[in-house]
Amino acid sequence: MKKILLDTNAVIALFHGDSEVLDCVAAAECVYVSCVVMGELYAGFHAGKRERSDSLLLEKLLQCSTVEVLPVGTETSDYYGRLFVELRRKGKPVPVNDLWIAAQTLECGATLVTFDRHFLGIPTLRVHHISEVRDDE
Secondary structure, eight states, rough: OOEEEEEEHHHHHTTTOOOHHHHHHOOOOOEEEEEEHHHHHHHEEEEOOHHHHHHHHHHHTSSSEEEEEEOOHHHHHHHHHHHHHHHHHHHOOHHHHHHHHHHHHHHHHHHESSSSSSGGGGTTTTEEEOOOOOOOO
């Protein structure tokens, strides 16, 4: 995977030293973080008890030369709209924020690194799904 986009749960797992997420990040030439993921992370930081330390971890990640934060633009919005309609017609909607994350992943041609299974049902989306249960834990 040359280009990856980290879902919110993958960023959190990275902060906790998850070996599979670490391997994905280490092998990638470009690591994207969606502005939607950033919003979810900041919401968690503000609601949690470790806001300062979590914010510092995020700052450290964003300082890496291979990491880029993606904004939502017109092309992202078009991907979102198409996905929304397609999944609704199939009766398989996904959470709104995750639909935006999927749209950005498709737009930049990356593979989404996530623990969430519902991304697997999105057509043409490349997903590196990490199961929550590990043999090594």
